Amino acid sequence: MKKSRRNFIKKTLLGTTSAAAGILSPNFMIGKDILGANDRINCAIAGVRSRGKALAAAIHLQKNTKVLYSCDVDEVIIEEHNMWSKKNIGYLPKVEKDFRKLLEKKDLDVIFIATPEHWHTPMTILAMQAGKHVYIEKPCSHNAHENTLLVAAQKKYGLKVQMGNQQRSAVTSINAINDIRNGIIGEVYKGEAYYSNNRGSIGIGKKVAIPKTLDWELWQGPAPRKAYKDNIHPYNWHWFRNWGTGEIHNNGTHEIDICRWALDIDLPDSVSSVGGKYTYQDDWEFADNQQVTYKYPKEKFITWTGHSRGLIKPERPGRGVTIYGSKGSIQLDRNFYKLYDLGGNLVKSELEGEMSQTTDTRGQGQLDVNHVGNLLNAIRKDESLNAEIKDASISTMLCHLANMSQDAREELQIDQQTGKVKNNKMIMKNWNREYAEGWEPKV
Ligand SMILES: NC(=O)c1ccc[n+]([C@@H]2O[C@H](COP(=O)([O-])OP(=O)(O)OC[C@H]3O[C@@H](n4cnc5c(N)ncnc54)[C@H](O)[C@@H]3O)[C@@H](O)[C@H]2O)c1
Numbered sequence: 001m002k003k004s005r006r007n008f009i010k011k012t013l014l015g016t017t018s019a020a021a022g023i024l025s026p027n028f029m030i031g032k033d034i035l036g037a038n039d040r041i042n043c044a045i046a047g048v049r050s051r052g053k054a055l056a057a058a059i060h061l062q063k064n065t066k067v068l069y070s071c072d073v074d075e076v077i078i079e080e081h082n083m084w085s086k087k088n089i090g091y092l093p094k095v096e097k098d099f100r101k102l103l104e105k106k107d108l109d110v111i112f113i114a115t116p117e118h119w120h121t122p123m124t125i126l127a128m129q130a131g132k133h134v135y136i137e138k139p140c141s142h143n144a145h146e147n148t149l150l151v152a153a154q155k156k157y158g159l160k161v162q163m164g165n166q167q168r169s170a171v172t173s174i175n176a177i178n179d180i181r182n183g184i185i186g187e188v189y190k191g192e193a194y195y196s197n198n199r200g201s202i203g204i205g206k207k208v209a210i211p212k213t214l215d216w217e218l219w220q221g222p223a224p225r226k227a228y229k230d231n232i233h234p235y236n237w238h239w240f241r242n243w244g245t246g247e248i249h250n251n252g253t254h255e256i257d258i259c260r261w262a263l264d265i266d267l268p269d270s271v272s273s274v275g276g277k278y279t280y281q282d283d284w285e286f287a288d289n290q291q292v293t294y295k296y297p298k299e300k301f302i303t304w305t306g307h308s309r310g311l312i313k314p315e316r317p318g319r320g321v322t323i324y325g326s327k328g329s330i331q332l333d334r335n336f337y338k339l340y341d342l343g344g345n346l347v348k349s350e351l352e353g354e355m356s357q358t359t360d361t362r363g364q365g366q367l368d369v370n371h372v373g374n375l376l377n378a379i380r381k382d383e384s385l386n387a388e389i390k391d392a393s394i395s396t397m398l399c400h401l402a403n404m405s406q407d408a409r410e411e412l413q414i415d416q417q418t419g420k421v422k423n424n425k426m427i428m429k430n431w432n433r434e435y436a437e438g439w440e441p442k443v
Pocket residue numbers: 046047048049050051052071072073074077097098099113114115116117119137138139164165166218219220221233234235236250361362363364
């Protein structure tokens with residue numbers, strides 16, 4: 001979807017400055033209730049191990065906002081998170097183990113979802129059906145079909161849904177995109193996204209007894225049932241198809257999204273992925289090194305280089321994007337904006353006021369504060385979201401398409417209106433996933 005420049009500026013300015021200032025309007029809608037300027041926005045966080053903490057810290061820094069509930073299916077993690085909460089936010093949120101209990105809470109306005117990815121869309125839709133606004137961690141969906149459901153549900157229920165690609169709320173990135181729209185690097189034609197890490201082997205999982213402190217049934221929720229093994233929970237579910245979506249979704253969602261934003265483009269004409277699993281013989285089910293090219297009309301393109309296990313080059317650790325134009329290039333990451341001329345000379349450089357983590361597993365930092373603030377301002381004042389689901393889901397779709405091309409080992413031709421694949425019937429047959437009985441999301 002193309003945004004007019006006027007809307008773009010309105011959106012970005014409101015998204016950052018008023019979030020930072022914490023300005024409240026006299027009356028605003030939350031779900032069905034009208035809240036006054038002094039009313040608090042109450043939040044719940046589902047999934048409080050790693051990313052959940054970054055979100056709790058960001059919510060804590062907002063005015064008149066509280067983490068009222070923590071929700072997790074693992075009692076050990078809840079216990080540890082309670083201790084973390086006391087120390088870091090100074091109070092203990094109430095605890096619910098079963099996400100569905102949150103849906104009944106009359107005092108709850110927003111649900112933040114930081115669970116594994118098979119839960120993201122089903123939880124978001126259930127939350128909206130219960131009248132709650134949602135902050136949904138990236139990627140917003142586990143499969144392509146869920147994107148369509150999410151967008152339809154948001155349209156139907158009219159609630160705010162922000163995806164957790166927080167660099168959309170980085171002041172330096174917003175400035176860079178404004179400069180790009182004003183022609184600072186001429187005609188933009190290429191977005192180069194990369195991520196570089198040295199993740200280890202996840203081994204071959206052994207079937208072991210389910211810990212008594214973990215509700216494995218509820219952890220699995222919408223996903224078809226699998227035996228519990230010792231290398232899935234926490235975190236390594238990312239690398240299993242039943243629950244996770246691989247590195248391109250885990251980190252590419254951020255960088256590919258920034259390229260798409262900078263080039264002002266949505267779905268591509270074609271997607272091709274090469275790569276594979278090169279490093280360890282283990283349970284990892286995705287490519288661990290992947291190179292993707294998205295081709296767009298007018299000879300624009302985006303590339304993704306994902307080195308999940310084995311750094312790209314010693315001088316290129318971490319993550320970032322470079323945007324190329326006819327008059328120069330721009331480097332962006334979560335914390336800076338650098339402008340170069342065609343000869344590679346640095347012309348301008350901006351640093352984000354407060355730094356955010358770029359390579360740890362939590363991603364905590366000022367961008368979360370901005371991004372959460374933007375959602376709260378959208379709820380309070382109907383400000384535009386910096387990563388509203390209709391737009392953000394397109395970036396997630398790009399990652400799904402890349403994984404599909406990687407699996408099919410062929411270039412995919414894409415219908416630019418629907419994102420559907422035109423030249424591979426098998427992919428379209430597997431557009432959706434199987435769900436555990438009773439859990440299929442419906443709008
Ligand atoms: N935006 C970012 O920068 C960023 C950074 C890190 C992670 N993430 C995203 O956040 C999500 C969580 O990642 P993580 O690294 O924290 O994973 P994690 O495995 O460390 O934590 C997930 C938590 O969710 C809990 N959980 C599982 N099912 C649940 C349910 N039904 N109800 C409540 N809790 C449940 C687990 O017990 C676990 O504590 C992922 O989607 C990831 O991609 C985003």
